[in-house]
Amino acid sequence: MDRRTVVLTNDFHQTSVALRGEALPGGEMHLSARQVKRAGLELCCSDCRCSGETGARGHQHWAFIYTQSDRDNGGLTLSPLLK
Numbered sequence: 001m002d003r004r005t006v007v008l009t010n011d012f013h014q015t016s017v018a019l020r021g022e023a024l025p026g027g028e029m030h031l032s033a034r035q036v037k038r039a040g041l042e043l044c045c046s047d048c049r050c051s052g053e054t055g056a057r058g059h060q061h062w063a064f065i066y067t068q069s070d071r072d073n074g075g076l077t078l079s080p081l082l083k
Contacts, residue, residue: 004023005019016043017038032075033074036053043057
């Protein structure tokens with residue numbers, strides 16, 4: 001299984017987190033439910049409402065795509081944004 005690193009940021013708290021996800025075809029990557037939870041905890045505090053479950057806020061280099069499989073298991077698929 002190939003792994004890739006993605007950096008998510010929160011521009012409100014000035015925080016960032018690097019996560020290693022599973023590389024998928026087409027440049028996409030998958031993050032597990034545990035990684036999504038970790039990102040949310042590292043990017044934003046638990047009682048703050050500045051962002052969604054990933055804790056990411058502001059410009060990201062990835063589009064967040066929730067597939068049916070992701071909805072079922074709590075994970076997340078990321079697709080690179082075109083530059």
